[in-house]
Amino acid sequence: xxxxxxxxxxxxxxxxxxxxxxxxxxxxxxxxxxxxxxxxxxxxxxxxxxxxxxxxxxxxxxxxxxxxxxxxxxxxxxxxxxxxxxxxxxxxxxxxxxxxxxxxxxxxxxxxxxxxxxxxxxxxxxxxxxxxxxxxxxxxxxxxxxxxxxxxxxxxxxxxxxxxxxxxxxxxxxxxxxxxxxxxxxxxxxxxxxxxxxxxxxxxxxxxxxxxxxxxxxxxxxxxxxxxxxxxxxxxxxxxxxxxxxxxxxxxxxxxxxxxxxxxxxxxxxxxxxxxxxxxxxxxxxxxxxxxxxxxxxxxxxxxxxxxxxxxxxxxxxxxxxxxxxxxxxxxxxxxxxxxxxxxxxxxxxxxxxxxxxxxxxxxxxxxxxxxxxxxxxxxxxxxxxxxxxxxxxxxxxxxxxxxxxxxxxxxxxxxxxxxxxxxxxxxxxxxxxxxxxxxxxxxxxxxxxxxxxxxxxxxxxxxxxxxxxxxxxxxxxx
Ligand code: SAH
Ligand code: F3S
Numbered sequence: 339x340x341x342x343x344x345x346x347x348x349x350x351x352x353x354x355x356x357x358x359x360x361x362x363x364x365x366x367x368x369x370x371x372x373x374x375x376x377x378x379x380x381x382x383x384x385x386x387x388x389x390x391x392x393x394x395x396x397x398x399x400x401x402x403x404x405x406x407x408x409x410x411x412x413x414x415x416x417x418x419x420x421x422x423x424x425x426x427x428x429x430x431x432x433x434x435x436x437x438x439x440x441x442x443x444x445x446x447x448x449x450x451x452x453x454x455x456x457x458x459x460x461x462x463x464x465x466x467x468x469x470x471x472x473x474x475x476x477x478x479x480x481x482x483x484x485x486x487x488x489x490x491x492x493x494x495x496x497x498x499x500x501x502x503x504x505x506x507x508x509x510x511x512x513x514x515x516x517x518x519x520x521x522x523x524x525x526x527x528x529x530x531x532x533x534x535x536x537x538x539x540x541x542x543x544x545x546x547x548x549x550x551x552x553x554x555x556x557x558x559x560x561x562x563x564x565x566x567x568x569x570x571x572x573x574x575x576x577x578x579x580x581x582x583x584x585x586x587x588x589x590x591x592x593x594x595x596x597x598x599x600x601x602x603x604x605x606x607x608x609x610x611x612x613x614x615x616x617x618x619x620x621x622x623x624x625x626x627x628x629x630x631x632x633x634x635x636x637x638x639x640x641x642x643x644x645x646x647x648x649x650x651x652x653x654x655x656x657x658x659x660x661x662x663x664x665x666x667x668x669x670x671x672x673x674x675x676x677x678x679x680x681x682x683x684x685x686x687x688x689x690x691x692x693x694x695x696x697x698x699x700x701x702x703x704x705x706x707x708x709x710x711x712x713x714x715x716x717x718x719x720x721x722x723x724x725x726x727x728x729x730x731x732x733x734x735x736x737x738x739x740x741x742x743x744x745x746x747x748x749x750x751x752x753x754x755x756x757x758x759x760x761x762x763x764x765x766x767x768x769x770x771x772x773x774x775x776x777x778x779x780x781x782x783x784x785x786x787x788x789x790x791x792x793x794x795x796x797x798x799x800x801x802x803x804x805x806x807x808x809x810x811x812x813x814x815x816x817x
Contacts, residue, residue, distance in 0.1 A: 364392035368402035372420060373410020376561055377443055379512045381408045382501035384442065384469050389502060391473040399430060404438040404476055409445035411527050414714040417445055424459040438462060438479045444531035447488040448717065454484050466532050467491040490533030497542040507766050509557060509796050511550050515543055516562035521615065524653040524720035525685060525713060528563055537570040540591045540599060547600050556764055556796050557608040558600065565611050566618035568593040594622035601630040608764055609633045613640060616664050617655035624671040635672055636783040639664065640680035644699030645692035648685055653720060658699060665703050676782035678707040683741055684734030685713045686725035693737045700744055706752040706782065708745045712738050753806040756784065760816060765797045786811045
C-alpha cells in the first residue's frame, strides 16, 4: 500500500522523473529520486529551477548531459542503494567525459568529501537548501571544477518556485509547507541533513493549491516533518508563538488555521497532510479536520515505540500515556478517522519488555496501517553519540517479524470492517489489474477498486464495499 508518508513505493524508488520533453531547449537532465515524498517534492522544485535555465528532462540515461540523484540518508540501506547506483553510472562517464553527475539531498552534506575526493564518484554535490545554485554549480563543473554547496539555510522555503509536476496522475499532488526539523529525535538524521525548521508563507501555499485545483487536481497533501509545529508570522527562523511581537502574532498562521484556509479553496479539493507529531498535535487541528468534510479523515501518527523508557531515550517528547491520550482525542473528535504509524524495533537498550509494550500498544490502538523498521544507527545523531546499538541483528529481526505479523492481522481486520459500507472514492485512474476497473481512495486513504462504467479520474464516486483483499477494498458504484 502506498502511503503519502514514507517510504515511497519500492517500485518508484530511483525512477527517472520526466519533464514535458517539449519544454526547454538546451541540455538534457536525468533526475532520479530516492527516499521520502519530501525528496520527490524537492525534485519537482529542482526541475522547475533548471527548466528556467533552459534544461529539458529525459528518461534516457544515454542521452543525458547532467545526471542528478536526489538522495536519502534515513537508514543505512537507503544510502547503500545510492552508492551502488553511482558506481553503475561510472561507465557512462567514461564513455562521455562531459557528462556531469551530481548528488542532491540528504546524503550531500554527510558524504560530500567522500563522493568528491576519495571515491571520485561525482562532480557536483548540492544540499537541500542549495537548489537555486544548481545552474551555477553545473556551470562550474563544466569549466573544469568540482562544485559543492551544502549550506543549510534558516530561511529558504522555495516559496516562489512553482514546482514542475513530474510524476503522478494529475489528480493528487504534494505541497511542501515547511522544511527541516527541530525535534532532534535521537535516532534521526533529518535535523542534520535538512537543517532547522522553517515554515513557508501561507500565501504561496494557497496559491499553489489554487493553481493545482484549476489545473484539474482534486487532492493536495501538505508536507512537513512535523506539520503540527507549522507557524508562519512573516518568515525567518522558528520562534514560539509567545515570543512573537504583537504585529507578528496578528499575522500568525498555525497549522489548524492553515488547514482551514486550504480547505476553503473548494469542497471538491481533498486535503491530506503528513507527518503529525504526537507531542505537538493539538485538538485545534482535529477540530479543523472535523469541521471540513474535505479534510481527509486519516492521520499518520508515528509512535516509534510503546515503551516510555525507550521513547525517552529516543527523545520523542511524549510518553506512552501521552501518545494514547492523543489517540483518544482522535477517536473522540474524529470517530471515523483511520490511523497509521511508524515503529522502530531494536532501538538502543530495547528490552524484551519494551518490545512487549510496543505489541500491546499496537493491540490497544489497532492501526489501519504501519511502517515498521529495524533501527539503523545514523552518524552524528544523539543515539550514535550516546547509546550503544546493542540489540543483536537477529533479535531486531525477530521482533520486527512479530510486529509485522500483528499489524498484518489489524490491517486485515480494519479492511474487513469496511465491508457493506458506502464510501466516497476519489478516482485516481485505471486499476493496475484491469482496464475495466478504476481505482481510487477513500477519505481514510483506503484503496478501492470498482467497475469503471462511465466514471473517470478526478470523479468522486459513491461505492458500496463488497469484498476485500489485505490491501484493497472491492465494490460497486451506486449510481
Ligand atoms: N518526521 C517524521 C518521520 C521522519 S523519518 C516523524 O516525526 O516521525 C520516517 C521514519 O523513519 C520515522 O518515523 C522512523 O520510524 C524511521 N526512522 C528514522 N530514523 C531511523 C533510523 N535511524 N533507523 C530506523 N528507522 C528510522
Ligand atoms: Fe526525525 Fe523526529 Fe524530526 S523522526 S524528522 S527528528 S520529528
